[in-house]
Every structure is written in C-alpha cells, then in structure tokens.
Amino acid sequence: MSAPPAPPRILIPHAPALVVSLRGAVLLDTDGEFHPLSLAAAAKRAKDECPMLCHAPAVASRLGIEPFICLDLLELFAFVRPARFCLPTPKGLAEAMGLARPHDAEDEAEALIRVARTLLQELAERTSGDTAARASDTRSTAWAMARAGWGWGNPVLAALGVSGDGGRGSGLRVWERLPEWSEHAPEPAAGTIPVEPSEARQRLDRLLGSDSEQRPAQADYASAAAAAFQPRDQAGEPRLVLAEAGTGTGKTLGYIAPASVWAEKNGAPVWISTYTRNLQRQLDGELDRLFPDPGTKARKVVVRKGRENYLCLLNLEEQVARNRAQEAVASGLMARWALATRDGDMVGGDFPAWLGDLLGRVRTLGLADRRGECIFSACPHYTRCFIERAIRRARRADIVIANHALVMIQAAMGGLDDGAAPTRYVFDEGHHVFDAADGAFSAHLSGLEGIEVRRWLLGAEDGGTGTGARSRARGLKRRAEDLLGLAEEAPAALDAALAAAHALPATGWQNRLQDGAPINAAERFLALVRQQVYARTQGADSPYSLETECAPAIDGLAEAAAELAHCLGKLGAPLQTLARVLGKSLDDDAAELDSATRSRIEGLTRSIERRALLPLSGWKAMLEELLEGRKAEQYVDWFSVERFDGRDFDVGMHRHWIDPTIPFAKTVAEPAHGLLITSATLRDGESDLGWAVAERRSGAIHLPSPPTRAAMASPFDYPAQTRVLVVSDVRKDDLNQVAAAYRELFIAAGGGGLGLFTAISRLKAVHARIAGPLDEAGLPLLAQHIDNLDTATLVDIFRAEEESCLLGTDAVRDGVDVPGRSLRLIVFDRVPWPRPDILHKHRRAAFGGKSYDDMIARLRLKQAFGRLVRRAGDHGVFVLLDPMMPSRLHSAFPPGVDVRKVGLAEAVAETQAFLQGQDGRSPADSPAG
Structure with missing residues (x-):
C-alpha cells in the first residue's frame, strides 16, 4: 500500500513570468522586477529561462521561434479544471479564476503568478474533499505526468501531498472507471399527433417566462413553424416550411417551442441541425431554458456528431500503453478530461480547443476514430464508449442537436449509425443547405x-x-x-x-x-x-x-x-x-x-x-x-x-x-414527415423572386408539394443603428492602400473591428502591414491562419475583449454571434463574388448566368451584415473597400439603409463620429454609453 498523503504545500515554481504582444514583451523575474523586452531579447530569455506563460504555441509564434521548454498555465488549468473552458490569454485566465482583470502587460505578468497560486490552492482543497477513489486518481495521474518530466509536476504533487512513489497507481486507466451504458427495449415508432399553433405559442411563453418582453414576431414565427409538425398526407410529401426570420426575431426559441411539444406528444426526437459544430454548442446552451435541471437536460437533449468528433477509449489506451515520456503529459490531461466530460465530444463540446494546440493534435484530437477503424462490440471498452452512449441516448431524447454534414452524410449512406432515421427535422442556418449538400453528395477520386x-x-x-x-x-x-x-x-x-x-x-x-x-x-x-x-x-x-x-x-x-x-x-x-x-x-x-x-x-x-x-x-x-x-x-x-x-x-x-439539392430532397426530405428550413438570410430580396431563390437553394422545388412560406422582419431599426459605406478611392489591387484603410478604420472605431477577406493571401498581407500600428494604438489584432489558435477560440477572445480586432475569411463571416460593442465595425476587402472555377461555371450556366453571381454575392453580403447588430442596443458600421460595388447589390442590406459611396477619409471620419454618438444622438444613446 502507498503511504498516506502528506499535508499539501503550495509551491510556486521559481520561474519568471512572460507576456508577449505583437511588438514587444514584458518579463517579470523571480526578484519581482519587470523587464520590457524587444521580441528578439524576449526570445533569447524564453529559451534560456523556462518562463511561466499562457499558450506556448501562440507565444512562440509571436517570438518567431520554435516551441521551447516553459510552464504553460493552460496545462495547469486543464489539470485542475478539466472539461472547463477559459480564454487562452492572461486576461482570460484571470477572469476564469475570479481574479481582477489585468489592464496592461505588467498586470498580466503578475496575474500569471496569482493564477498559478490560486489553481494550486484550489487543487489542494478540492482533492482533500474528494472521495478516496477520485483523490487517488488525481494523485496517480499527476505522479505519472511528473515522472515523465511535466514542468508542473512537482508543484502539483506538493499541492496533493504526494512524495516519493506515493502517487503510483492507475490514474491514466480512466476507461476502467467510466460508467457503462445499458441497452433498452426498442423505441416505438413516432406518433403523428400534430402541434397546433396555439400550443407552440403557449410553449414559447413558458420558455420566455412571465417577465420577458413580448415579441409578436417571435410568436408568429413559432406558429408558422408548427406547420412542419403536422402529419403528412402522402408518402414522399413532407410538410416543409421555409421560414426567414430577421436577426433579433428569436427564431431559436421560436422553433424549439413547437419541436419540444411535438417530441413530448409523439414520443420521438426532433433533430435540429445547424451548419457548424460551434453553432451546435450555442444551440445546446439555448436549451437550458427548456430544461433548466442538468439531470433532466442530460436525458432530454443529446448533441450528435460523427464518430470522428469523440474520444476513442481504445486509442487512448494504446497511447497510454506505449508509455512514452513525450506522450505522458497529453495522456494525463486527456485522462483528466475523460473523467469530467459530459459526452466525450472533442470538437465544439467541453474539450477546450486550445488543448489540442498545446499538446499536439495527434495526441488529443487524433485519439478520435477519424479513419472509421471502430471494432464495435469487439472493443473491450464498447460498453463505456462515448459515441455508443450518444447513439443510445439519442433514441430516447426529445431534442437531438446535429449538424448538416452529419445528417446528409448519414442519409447518403442509408441511415444513421443504428439504421434509424428521424421523421422531423429543423435545419437552422438553412441558407447553408445547398453548400452542405454539395459536400455530402460529391465524389472525389x-x-x-x-x-x-x-x-x-x-x-x-x-x-x-x-x-x-x-x-x-x-x-x-x-x-x-x-x-x-x-x-x-x-x-x-x-x-x-x-x-x-x-x-x-x-x-x-x-x-x-x-x-x-x-x-x-x-x-x-x-x-x-x-x-x-x-x-x-x-x-x-x-x-x-x-x-x-x-x-x-x-x-x-x-x-x-x-x-x-x-x-x-x-x-x-x-x-x-x-x-x-x-x-x-x-x-x-x-x-x-x-x-x-x-x-x-x-x-x-x-x-x-x-x-x-x-x-x-x-x-x-x-x-x-x-x-x-x-x-x-x-x-x-x-x-x-x-x-x-x-x-x-x-x-x-x-x-x-450541378444542383446538390436534388439528392438532398430525395434522401433527406422525402423520407421525412416534416421539415423546417430556417435562416435570417433565406431569400434574395423580398419579392416572389426572392422566395424562388429560397426554394431552389433549399431543394423545395424538387418536392411534389409546395412549401409553406413564412417571413418575419427583424425588429431592429437598421437605418438608425447602422451605416453602410462603400469606399471609392482605395484600389483593391493595391494591398498597401487596402491595409492603410483597415488600419485607419480600426483605429477610428477604437477596436471592435472585424476584417473580412475573400482570400487568405490578402488577409496575411494586410496583417503584416497593420499588426504593429494597431498594437501601438493599444488594439490587439487577432487573425485566422496566422495566430496559432483555432477559429472558435479566436472568436471567443474577440467577443471578450472589446478593443481587439479580428481578421478572418468565410468561417468568421458565417454564423458568428458577437453581440454588443465587441463587434461594431465590419470591413470587407472586396465584393464577395463566387470563385470562377469549373464547378461555378457550370452552375452559373444552369442557374441564370450573371444573375446567379449577383445572387451569391448579395447573400454573402447579407450574411456578413447580419453579424453587425445582434441585439437592440447594438450599433455598427459596415464598410466595403471596393469602388466597383454595383448598385444592384444594394438590396443585400435591409430596407431603409442608405448605401453611400465615400472617400476613405470621409469613411474614417463618419465611422468615428457614428460610433462615438456624434451624429446627432446623445452620448447615452451611443454604443459607448
């Protein structure tokens, strides 16, 4: 038997704290003295002194050096608080630990020391109150990681009261301690009891609560959505509703209301599909309103993704069995997460995306079944498998949150994992149905x-x-x-x-x-x-x-x-x-x-x-x-x-x-009994022609019966809350001019700027030109394809830090929800015309020639503009740096919004004036107020 643990000791590593910005660094040495450093000097000291820092890959990237030996506080956070998220920045760590938010680089360096102390104290206190088995797991996992050379090993063992071999054990073998799922009798077929519009409204009222503001458009939307939950009259003729709900309508709760009523009345799940995994996470959060009790929600709501998103316990066991020192830290942190996770989902679930950046994707995300190598019940961990548990829970759930890719690929392959198929779908972000179907029903030799x-x-x-x-x-x-x-x-x-x-x-x-x-x-x-x-x-x-x-x-x-x-x-x-x-x-x-x-x-x-x-x-x-x-x-x-x-x-x-909605209609829509396809940007304009576009791009035209149409306007006052400016004197092919425009507009807005690009090369070129000046102005600059951070984490940081700016491409343009002052300016580098490749050439010929190009560009502009105002108090400016913007694209913007062509100097001045409340509103009405 191992010796009983000793009293815990809080042992702070004798190491400097390092914070790095785009233009320089601050190092807090072990004597408490601050050292402002150039990037070159900071790089040398970082390699020599094993500093304490936050997000080593991002720091190394800013220093322009290869990864180096350091004490990354995110690793300590992941050990102490597994399956918990924090922003991977010094400010984010401080806020997650309930500490004062640092205001400058010196504050951030001091905060790193305080975060380390707080985490170690929390670990000591929590473990002392744990059950004997859980405490033993924590100690043996830490011991295995320390034995492999983990930099935080000795401080963690001291906090746990472990000395010598006192922590030896089987903590990494978490598959032995996960609960088993159990089989249930087959679920009966779904019922066909309809949802009446009045029932949808009543459920919506319950979701919103008695004190909530009444939004008639949201109630009307819920009523319209109920039509998708009526019984069908003919096989192959589903009840299809196309519903466009302007931003601010509250469409998520609007469709959850009839969907949840139908599930309860008919004893079967409704599958709600979103476009991305991150949107699945957002939708999961919204369902807390329907099921505020976590235990009830765990039974009633299941997030479903492809097998490649979940931790494979057999892969983890094989990694642990190799017993390689360079893998032990990753195995330990993965083991800690596996015991704490809600469902084993590593992509958009409770697995912090930055952990893959720190530990290497092969040792983290690579532990999923990404190559279809599952051996099913021959696996010794089959009865504890996360994906098998999710499959079984989904059969008995009320709401299954899926994504378009999973739904369509499974349909293309003849059913879901267990051969079952839902009868009711909601496709949120329905404007992406065409693109999702394009990916699902294509072939690549x-x-x-x-x-x-x-x-x-x-x-x-x-x-x-x-x-x-x-x-x-x-x-x-x-x-x-x-x-x-x-x-x-x-x-x-x-x-x-x-x-x-x-x-x-x-x-x-x-x-x-x-x-x-x-x-x-x-x-x-x-x-x-x-x-x-x-x-x-x-x-x-x-x-x-x-x-x-x-x-x-x-x-x-x-x-x-x-x-x-x-x-x-x-x-x-x-x-x-x-x-x-x-x-x-x-x-x-x-x-x-x-x-x-x-x-x-x-x-x-x-x-x-x-x-x-x-x-x-x-x-x-x-x-x-x-x-x-x-x-x-x-x-x-x-x-x-x-x-x-x-x-x-x-x-x-x-x-x-050429038209991927043909197989979508055949394999997904026709077998279903009812579908709701909804988005804030389904139509290209408000006429019947706009509805014709929605029907074509959703596959409705390939179904025997016409869809039910519904449209709810946004409650926002876009003419008062927004400005749309087209800059007429910046040459879009001169990247020096384009970069100067981004720089001056971001500075005029005081941050909160989202820069959208049609090409990664243009993004990188602009970033190189404006990163330094923005840093000098106190505006942190984040960028896709440059920072060693995944897109979801970049957006999380951008959302949390109002002075930051973010450069991105399509993944940032679509479906990102950043309410408030954090997003008050959008700058688009050029009109987002479709790329003139071979596939587009054929679709252009089939779908209307130049009008097809215009339609795609308008829908992209409409989607981008929709990021700007997310709630009633938001204000923002949308700037397009393309003097060749044709007036026929102006209908991409809401009615009443004036699209004005101006010079760059005027655009900068108007952006600053509008966002500071200098355009006739009182300061209290401005975003800053």
Whole structure:
C-alpha cells in the first residue's frame, strides 16, 4: 500500500513570468522586477529561462521561434479544471479564476503568478474533499505526468501531498472507471399527433417566462413553424416550411417551442441541425431554458456528431500503453478530461480547443476514430464508449442537436449509425443547405481519399518509410477475422479484397507522382491527371490549387483509367460478397448469435458499405463515363491539383452535382414527415423572386408539394443603428492602400473591428502591414491562419475583449454571434463574388448566368451584415473597400439603409463620429454609453 498523503504545500515554481504582444514583451523575474523586452531579447530569455506563460504555441509564434521548454498555465488549468473552458490569454485566465482583470502587460505578468497560486490552492482543497477513489486518481495521474518530466509536476504533487512513489497507481486507466451504458427495449415508432399553433405559442411563453418582453414576431414565427409538425398526407410529401426570420426575431426559441411539444406528444426526437459544430454548442446552451435541471437536460437533449468528433477509449489506451515520456503529459490531461466530460465530444463540446494546440493534435484530437477503424462490440471498452452512449441516448431524447454534414452524410449512406432515421427535422442556418449538400453528395477520386480507403482495408503499412510502426490503423482483417467463421465464403472474400487493395495509392504516393515513378494502377492514373492539369492550366506556378476539364484526355490517360476501373471492380466484388454473407449470417445463425456479435456484424457491414463500397462505386462510375466520353448532365467532373502554400498535397478527379439539392430532397426530405428550413438570410430580396431563390437553394422545388412560406422582419431599426459605406478611392489591387484603410478604420472605431477577406493571401498581407500600428494604438489584432489558435477560440477572445480586432475569411463571416460593442465595425476587402472555377461555371450556366453571381454575392453580403447588430442596443458600421460595388447589390442590406459611396477619409471620419454618438444622438444613446 502507498503511504498516506502528506499535508499539501503550495509551491510556486521559481520561474519568471512572460507576456508577449505583437511588438514587444514584458518579463517579470523571480526578484519581482519587470523587464520590457524587444521580441528578439524576449526570445533569447524564453529559451534560456523556462518562463511561466499562457499558450506556448501562440507565444512562440509571436517570438518567431520554435516551441521551447516553459510552464504553460493552460496545462495547469486543464489539470485542475478539466472539461472547463477559459480564454487562452492572461486576461482570460484571470477572469476564469475570479481574479481582477489585468489592464496592461505588467498586470498580466503578475496575474500569471496569482493564477498559478490560486489553481494550486484550489487543487489542494478540492482533492482533500474528494472521495478516496477520485483523490487517488488525481494523485496517480499527476505522479505519472511528473515522472515523465511535466514542468508542473512537482508543484502539483506538493499541492496533493504526494512524495516519493506515493502517487503510483492507475490514474491514466480512466476507461476502467467510466460508467457503462445499458441497452433498452426498442423505441416505438413516432406518433403523428400534430402541434397546433396555439400550443407552440403557449410553449414559447413558458420558455420566455412571465417577465420577458413580448415579441409578436417571435410568436408568429413559432406558429408558422408548427406547420412542419403536422402529419403528412402522402408518402414522399413532407410538410416543409421555409421560414426567414430577421436577426433579433428569436427564431431559436421560436422553433424549439413547437419541436419540444411535438417530441413530448409523439414520443420521438426532433433533430435540429445547424451548419457548424460551434453553432451546435450555442444551440445546446439555448436549451437550458427548456430544461433548466442538468439531470433532466442530460436525458432530454443529446448533441450528435460523427464518430470522428469523440474520444476513442481504445486509442487512448494504446497511447497510454506505449508509455512514452513525450506522450505522458497529453495522456494525463486527456485522462483528466475523460473523467469530467459530459459526452466525450472533442470538437465544439467541453474539450477546450486550445488543448489540442498545446499538446499536439495527434495526441488529443487524433485519439478520435477519424479513419472509421471502430471494432464495435469487439472493443473491450464498447460498453463505456462515448459515441455508443450518444447513439443510445439519442433514441430516447426529445431534442437531438446535429449538424448538416452529419445528417446528409448519414442519409447518403442509408441511415444513421443504428439504421434509424428521424421523421422531423429543423435545419437552422438553412441558407447553408445547398453548400452542405454539395459536400455530402460529391465524389472525389484522389490520392488522399484513395490512401484512406487503402488504410481502412489494410491497416498500418510500413511502406519502407518506417511510419507503420507508429500508426494505430487497424485493418479490416483485424476487425473481421473472428467473424469470418460465420460464413463459408467470408475468408476467401476478405483475402481477395485485401490483395486487390494494393491497387490504391500507397504511402509516399505524392513524392512518386512528382518523380514520375507510380507503382500501381491508382498512382499511374493520378500521375497522368497531374500531368494534364499542369499542361492545361495557366499560371501553373501559382501558389493556389489548379484545375482543368477532363476532356480531351492526354495520351495514356484513357488506358490508365481503364486499368484503374478494372482494379476497382476487382476490389469491390469481394467486398460485396463479404458484406452479403456476413449480413446473411444474421438470419442463418439468428438462434446462436448473442446481441454483441449481432451488433458487430451489423456495424461491420455498414462500415464496409460506407467506408469502401460507396466510394468505390462512385469512382468506378466516374472512370467508366470518362472512358465512354459521355457527360452526365446532372454532374460536373474535373481534374485538380490541390495546393497549399505552393506545394501539391492532393491530386484527383472530382464529381459534384450541378444542383446538390436534388439528392438532398430525395434522401433527406422525402423520407421525412416534416421539415423546417430556417435562416435570417433565406431569400434574395423580398419579392416572389426572392422566395424562388429560397426554394431552389433549399431543394423545395424538387418536392411534389409546395412549401409553406413564412417571413418575419427583424425588429431592429437598421437605418438608425447602422451605416453602410462603400469606399471609392482605395484600389483593391493595391494591398498597401487596402491595409492603410483597415488600419485607419480600426483605429477610428477604437477596436471592435472585424476584417473580412475573400482570400487568405490578402488577409496575411494586410496583417503584416497593420499588426504593429494597431498594437501601438493599444488594439490587439487577432487573425485566422496566422495566430496559432483555432477559429472558435479566436472568436471567443474577440467577443471578450472589446478593443481587439479580428481578421478572418468565410468561417468568421458565417454564423458568428458577437453581440454588443465587441463587434461594431465590419470591413470587407472586396465584393464577395463566387470563385470562377469549373464547378461555378457550370452552375452559373444552369442557374441564370450573371444573375446567379449577383445572387451569391448579395447573400454573402447579407450574411456578413447580419453579424453587425445582434441585439437592440447594438450599433455598427459596415464598410466595403471596393469602388466597383454595383448598385444592384444594394438590396443585400435591409430596407431603409442608405448605401453611400465615400472617400476613405470621409469613411474614417463618419465611422468615428457614428460610433462615438456624434451624429446627432446623445452620448447615452451611443454604443459607448
């Protein structure tokens, strides 16, 4: 037995505290003296002195050096407060710990010391009050991490009262202590009792509470949404409601009201789908109103994502078992999180996104089942598996929060994980249905896609590179071998499939393609695709991706396509046999099969279909049509070389639907009984033509019955609360002028500026020119693709710090909710025209030519403008740095909002005056007031 713990001691590391900005740094040494430093001087001291800091990758990036040995307070925070979020900044840490918010760099350096002390004290106090088992887990996890050299190891062990080997134990083996889920009887079919508009209004009143402000438009919206929860009269003819609700209407609670009533009355879940995982998190928070008790909410609300979002306990066990010192810290913090997490969701759930930046994505997010290698009930952790628990909870929930990609991909593949499909959907952010369907129903015969299928079939391969030994990849043989005896044909079919899989791209294929040395059928085809792209594309030395039409093919390409099509057939046939005979065994051996084995067979056959047969059949069809020289009218095919920073990373042939809402309507909408597709930006204008756009981009035109239309105007006074300015004297192709405009506008607004860009290269060029001047003005600058922080974290910091500015692209433009003064200025670098690629060229021809371009640009401007005013007291300025903005795009903005063309000097002056309340309003009415 280990010795009892000693009294806790608070041991602050004898290390300086370092805070780094864009232009300089402050170091607080161990004698309490502050040292203002240049970035170069700070970089030298950082490498020499192992400082205490916040977010080491971001600090290293600002210092322009490689990661260095340090004491990152975020690691200590993640250990003490697992599954809890804080902003990954000194200010964010201080606020999370309830300490005074620091005002300058010296304050921030002092705050780091105070945060360390507070966290260690909290750890000591909390552990002393824990159960013996939980305290033992904490101590043994800390001991394993300290033994591997964790910088916080000794202070943490001291706070826990651990000395010597007193903490030795099995704390990292968290899978042994997670609760098991249990099976339940199958759920009955969903009922068909309708939701009346009056019931939706009553539920909305309950959600809002008796003291809330009455919003007639929100109640009208809830009534309209109830139409999606009426019984359908004909199979294949769902009750479809298209509802546009202007910003501020309160559409989230407006659709939760009828959805929750329907779920209660009919004993089945409503699936609410959003566009992004971060929006899932926001929606989950809104449901606290419906289920304020956490225990009740845990039963009634489930967040569902793809398997690649959840921690795989088998992957974690294998990482722990390797017992490598460089992985022990990550394993320890992942173990702490696994015991505290609500549902094991690592993307948009309670896993702090910055933890992946700190520990490495391979050791954190890489522990998810990202390659479809699940072995289902053969896994020793199956009954504790996070994803299996979520699947079972979703069957009995009232509300399932999903995302468009999951809903559509699962529908494309013939059902959800358990073969069930919901009958009622709400698609929030419905203006993204077209784009989500475009991704879900496309096919890509490329090197990266091919090697993923090969890896799924064959598992880890060394390939002469030595990488196989480090891979966790489990091939089909390992997943299926103990089931093969259930069907006489299965072993031979598996052997034939694995032999045929060697025709797919192998490790090192990119280098061989560039060297002209392909080794199999797939690589020979891809090598010729690459040759054709480079031969036919203008500007082949461009840093951007390249593409060209498939026909006419260069010499040898047709023969290579025929060879590959033949090889794919040889691979698909035995896989079809394997799936068929395994499925047949469910009937033939029904009396002998236990439930776990049945579950494995069902899971394996679904995986074979989804991970291999579905892409293989799509690829084979593409190749055969290429050989026959016929062009499928519904599709667009092309060849591409995908590039990043001027280097090739993928080569392939692509197929997209010209109208991807056709398969969406067929596979998602028609089988459903009712759908609500809603957004603040469904229509392109308010006329019938605007509704026609909404119906086309939602797939409503492909359904037998017309949709119910509903539109609620925003309650905001946009003419009074906003200004829209088009700057007429900045050349958008002169990045010095563009950068100067961003700089002066951000400074005029005093921060709170969101800079939107149509190209990453333009964003980076502007950032390089304005980061220093903004820092000198006291305005922190955040940027996608530059800061070593994920987009969600950047937005969280931007939301919390009113003086900060943020540069971003599409991911920031769409669906970001930043109310209040934190976002008071939007600057767009140019009109967001669609990219004139091959796919767009075909869609443009099919959907109206130039008017299609205008429609896309207007909807993008409309969506961006919608970020500016999120609540009644918000005010903001929208600036477009494009003198070529045509007046026909002005309808992107709300009625009554005057779009004015001005010079940059006037735009700067008006921005400053409007945001300071100098345009006729009293200071109390201004945002600052």
